[in-house]
Amino acid sequence: MMTKEEALCDFLASLKTSLNNAAVYFKDHPVFLKSAEDLKAKADSLLVSLSPIKIGISPNSLFIDGKNWEKSGLSKELASFLHFRKVETIEIKSGVSLKELIFFISKVSLAPKEILKEGGIEAILKKENLSYILAKGLDYSRLLGVQGKEYKDIWTHMFQEAAEKGTPEDIFGLADNFAKIIEKFKVNDLLENEDLRENIHNFLNYLKNEARDKFNACLREMANLILRDKTIFKADQIGTLRVFFKDLSGDEFSGILWEAAVSNKDFDALSFELLSSFLDKNQHERAASSLADKIKTKNPPEVNPQAVKRLKELFFAAKDQTQAYDPYRKNLEFLFKNTFFEESGSRGLDLESTRASYQFLILNLLIGEKNKTKLSLLKDLVKEELDSVIKNKDTEFLRHFLEICERRRMEASFSGIFNPIKNDAFSSIENIIFQGAPRGEFEGFLNLLNRSFLGERYYLDKIFNENRTSSGILKMYFKFFPEALNVFYDNLKKKPPDTEFLKNLIEAVQEIHSGLSLEILKNIFSFSHSLIKLEILKAMRKLQERDENFLFAILKEENVFLRKEALGVLVYKEGPGSVAGQNNAVAEALKLLLEVPDSWGRKNKVLEENIDIVVEEGLAAQARDFLLVLSGRGFFWSKKVKEKAKAALESLFE
Numbered sequence: 001m002m003t004k005e006e007a008l009c010d011f012l013a014s015l016k017t018s019l020n021n022a023a024v025y026f027k028d029h030p031v032f033l034k035s036a037e038d039l040k041a042k043a044d045s046l047l048v049s050l051s052p053i054k055i056g057i058s059p060n061s062l063f064i065d066g067k068n069w070e071k072s073g074l075s076k077e078l079a080s081f082l083h084f085r086k087v088e089t090i091e092i093k094s095g096v097s098l099k100e101l102i103f104f105i106s107k108v109s110l111a112p113k114e115i116l117k118e119g120g121i122e123a124i125l126k127k128e129n130l131s132y133i134l135a136k137g138l139d140y141s142r143l144l145g146v147q148g149k150e151y152k153d154i155w156t157h158m159f160q161e162a163a164e165k166g167t168p169e170d171i172f173g174l175a176d177n178f179a180k181i182i183e184k185f186k187v188n189d190l191l192e193n194e195d196l197r198e199n200i201h202n203f204l205n206y207l208k209n210e211a212r213d214k215f216n217a218c219l220r221e222m223a224n225l226i227l228r229d230k231t232i233f234k235a236d237q238i239g240t241l242r243v244f245f246k247d248l249s250g251d252e253f254s255g256i257l258w259e260a261a262v263s264n265k266d267f268d269a270l271s272f273e274l275l276s277s278f279l280d281k282n283q284h285e286r287a288a289s290s291l292a293d294k295i296k297t298k299n300p301p302e303v304n305p306q307a308v309k310r311l312k313e314l315f316f317a318a319k320d321q322t323q324a325y326d327p328y329r330k331n332l333e334f335l336f337k338n339t340f341f342e343e344s345g346s347r348g349l350d351l352e353s354t355r356a357s358y359q360f361l362i363l364n365l366l367i368g369e370k371n372k373t374k375l376s377l378l379k380d381l382v383k384e385e386l387d388s389v390i391k392n393k394d395t396e397f398l399r400h401f402l403e404i405c406e407r408r409r410m411e412a413s414f415s416g417i418f419n420p421i422k423n424d425a426f427s428s429i430e431n432i433i434f435q436g437a438p439r440g441e442f443e444g445f446l447n448l449l450n451r452s453f454l455g456e457r458y459y460l461d462k463i464f465n466e467n468r469t470s471s472g473i474l475k476m477y478f479k480f481f482p483e484a485l486n487v488f489y490d491n492l493k494k495k496p497p498d499t500e501f502l503k504n505l506i507e508a509v510q511e512i513h514s515g516l517s518l519e520i521l522k523n524i525f526s527f528s529h530s531l532i533k534l535e536i537l538k539a540m541r542k543l544q545e546r547d548e549n550f551l552f553a554i555l556k557e558e559n560v561f562l563r564k565e566a567l568g569v570l571v572y573k574e575g576p577g578s579v580a581g582q583n584n585a586v587a588e589a590l591k592l593l594l595e596v597p598d599s600w601g602r603k604n605k606v607l608e609e610n611i612d613i614v615v616e617e618g619l620a621a622q623a624r625d626f627l628l629v630l631s632g633r634g635f636f637w638s639k640k641v642k643e644k645a646k647a648a649l650e651s652l653f654e
Contacts, residue, residue: 003653004049006621007042008064011053012074014042018101019081022109027102036105040098053092057082085112087121089136096132104133155181159199171206175214179221187229191237201243208247216252219244223256227264227271238277245278250286253279257287258294261307261314270363270400272314276324288327295332363397366404372417379421386428401425427453433472434462452480456487464491469504471511478516485516489523502532510539518545530559537565541572548585555592560609564616567593571617590619594626604638611644620648 002010018035025032046053056063062075069075082090085108107115107124118124122137158174174181190197207215222244233241245253256275260267276284295308315328362381369375382401405422426449434454452459459477462468477488495501502524509520518540525536537554540546546569554566570589593610607630614623631645 002045004046004065007046007049009074011039011042011046012062012078014039016074016078018105019078019109022105027106033102036098036102039105040096040101043092043096043101047092047094047096051094053090055090057087057089082108085110085115085121086137087135089134091134093132093134100130100133103128103130104135108135155184156193156196156199159203160195168210171203172211172214174203175207175211175218178218179224182218182221182225185225187226187241190225191240197240197243204244216255219248219252220256220259223260223275226274227260227267233274233277242278248279248283250283250288251290253283253287254290254294257291257311258307261310267310267314269314273324273364279324281323284324285327288331291328292331363400363404366401366408372413375417379417382421383424386424398425398429423453430454430476433470433476434468449476449479452476456481456484460487460491464495467498467501467504469501469508471508474508475512478512478514492524493527497529499532502528503535506532506535506539510542515545517543518547522547522550530562533559533562534565537562537569540569546570548588552588552592555589558606560613563593563610564613567613567617567619571619586619586622590614590623590626594623594630596630604641607638607641608644611641611648615648615651620652624649624652 014035018032018039021029021032021035027033043053050065054064057079060076060079062069062079087108104125107118108121115121115124119127120137121135125133125135185196190200204215204218207218226241253275257272260271264271279287291311311332315325315332362378362385365378366375366382369378385397402422402425405425429449430453456477459473459481463473463477478485481487506521506524509517521536521539521543525533528536548570551566551570554562557563557566567589570585593614594607596607611627611630614620620627627645627649631642631649
């Protein structure tokens with residue numbers, strides 16, 4: 001008789017199959033109907049021992065029958081699928097009909113946006129008056145800690161729902177959590193998603209009329225979003241985003257400026273330029289006056305000297321900034337005359353801030369300069385500045401600079417000037433990576449590089465003589481010199497045994513995230529000792545690709561630990577219910593490990609080890625037929641092998 005746990009596993013596997021089929025076929029299609037009928041049978045079987053079937057859903061696991069199934073691959077897949085659809089719990093009662101199951105599966109398999117348009121899965125089921133299937137929708141506050149594209153879709157819909165038919169409590173709840181919500185988005189999300197822009201705009205309009213303080217707080221977070229990205233906007237993009245700030249009062253903008261000066265150490269001339277582009281002249285006039293009043297009316301102990309210092313540097317460090325600066329300079333002149341501020345602030349300009357302003361001026365000049373001679377002079381200034389960028393690993397300057405270069409390179413009359421400057425920047429990026437840039441900091445630049453400025457020999461020397469094995473360096477080498485893979489392998493084989501080097505290399509290779517990673521690891525495996533081979537197999541779990549024949553060969557190795565890790569890779573890549581699990585790789589692996597062609601076909605010790613491996617990997621159920629054979633052999637058969645096989649079978653019923 002099937003145990004409750006086995007019945008539950010069968011039910012979950014059938015549920016996953018039904019959901020997959022519902023996404024592909026119409027609900028009247030024979031394939032879908034057959035999977036629904038199977039689900040009905042599996043549900044009825046489970047309901048004998050577990051009634052009702054109550055399923056709790058978190059982002060990464062299911063909670064059923066008092067147990068958290070977070071280690072199950074199938075559980076993780078189902079949990080993620082249902083959580084995306086804002087489902088918190090599902091309850092299936094005895095007596096559930098096939099018709100109800102078909103309706104439930106066909107609805108819950110819809111795209112999250114479609115489910116939300118119908119009011120959420122809870123509302124959908126209530127409207128249909130289902131008697132034996134209940135579901136509870138996930139409260140939005142439970143989504144605040146998770147990321148992903150589909151969650152962005154959910155928030156887009158929730159802003160719409162709040163503005164159109166939400167209660168004040170719903171809208172104010174979103175407003176109170178707006179900072180956590182908006183940090184999940186980038187400026188490009190607003191630029192590219194018209195629905196998101198419109199829904200947030202309508203949401204803010206409600207707040208503007210009903211709760212001005214919450215409106216101001218949300219606008220500050222919109223400003224922070226722009227400041228985080230520091231994207232240099234095109235004219236049409238400015239127009240697209242200006243809608244959020246057109247009703248911003250001067251006092252409200254001055255509050256944003258003051259808060260940024262107090263709490264944001266990265267607030268600089270570029271930050272101000274980005275924000276100021278969304279305001280008109282009158283708004284700036286009122287904001288400048290309000291900002292001056294804020295500072296003047298504060299008692300000395302209340303004034304933040306660092307904020308005052310930052311404002312002084314921002315508005316007075318350079319004399320040729322845009323017109324947006326003028327009202328602020330005029331209203332804040334007293335900062336230079338007031339003794340208190342001089343003493344509380346700085347007696348000189350901060351070198352770092354001054355350099356930031358200088359760099360910003362260079363970028364501004366690059367954007368608008370039409371004279372080729374002046375552009376050539378600017379090119380020399382940029383080249384000098386790139387030396388500082390390399391030293392300080394200044395990704396911000398590089399990012400904005402490259403954006404400007406690409407924009408102006410498209411102008412035919414200036415491409416000859418900007419191409420050399422761009423190459424200088426690419427050379428700098430390559431050098432920065434070799435200097436040990438923090439992991440991930442320059443990932444966004446690697447795709448832009450199309451050739452090496454250092455040469456193949458330089459890479460090989462750094463990798464094999466200086467043990468420079470970061471994933472960034474390896475990515476560049478294999479990208480720039482794809483024909484030199486054999487040269488890389490030759491150098492690898494010549495290198496004296498160095499376990500630490502190989503471990504670091506293996507770790508870096510698995511982070512390359514390309515089909516090449518598997519080939520490199522297999523090559524290292526071919527000449528390495530057992531400890532390194534184990535590290536390689538562990539790394540293979542993290543790759544998207546796998547070589548089944550390579551792993552099958554290892555299952556025949558004498559080293560039991562290598563056999564265990566090879567099976568572990570197959571199981572990890574082919575978990576229960578996964579797409580990969582639909583092929584027969586694991587079944588083939590079990591055959592290689594446990595099948596015995598005759599009584600003398602395999603050493604008893606190896607069989608004992610293989611039984612242990614299979615049990616440890618949780619494959620006893622799948623290996624049942626092999627274990628039955630091993631447990632029932634004649635008197636001449638190894639007693640230890642039979643006992644291990646019997647113990648493995650008995651564990652299935654515990």
